[in-house]
Amino acid sequence: MDPLPPIVAEATVPLPPRTAFLAFTAHMGEWWDPVLSPDPATFTGVDIDPDGEVALRHGGSRHVWGEVTTWDPPSAYAQTFWLGHTPDHPTTLSVTFRAAAEGTHVRLEHGGWTEATAGLREKYTHWDDLMTRYAAHAAR
Template identity: 60%
Template sequence: MIDPVVAEITVPRTPTEAFVGFTAQMGEWWDPMLSPDPATFTGISIDPNGPVASVHGDEEYVWGRVMNWDPIGHYTQEFWLGHPEEEATVLDVRFTEAPEGTLVRLVHSGWMPGTEELRDKYTHWGDLLERYAAHVS
């Protein structure tokens, strides 16, 4: 296995508030440039029991599936934005109480041998977490 991509940030919210900001409000802080069609990006749709999709007007591009939805502190999804669904990786995000709010730790794992170049394209999680933190702060 290839090492996961790990990013973390602390936000001034409770774990549940941080979870809601990360999941239900993802479309508000996600960078449209990281979507299938930045010019038409209008948000992200997450079904707690199913797909994760970029919304582009009336179109949805599914690029994940929720695996674990626990508003008390844990979100996991299959992830295949930018690569085939059959090569899905895993996003695991934990929300843990910290002295100044909540530590949000994202681990993007499941990289298989031969996907090193693809993995190298997913170093933007720190930037995305900065956008997320600005949104929930």
């Protein structure tokens, strides 16, 4: 099977790259859509350890959904990803931050699709909406 192309979502935000990187990572819990969590009613945030886990916070509990693989402010962030599927077959999120005339162009790629995960790919239709939420948060 040929590898499937990544799902791509992009936004340009009116911030310099370092601030755009921090808005994406350190503030992810402020723009992430709680509906895309295991229990939207108890969603309280996102924890990102630059040297380890990425987890959704639900009250006092955590739901780990990836591990950071690249932490290179202000230009790149990447992680393994298994929100909505098992960690046995993670996919990848790669995000780049590039200076642009209007601020920073942010490109998210959800890739790493294999035979084991190809059937899941069609359910990941939310990245454009999440990038819109991120851009709105960054513009505040």
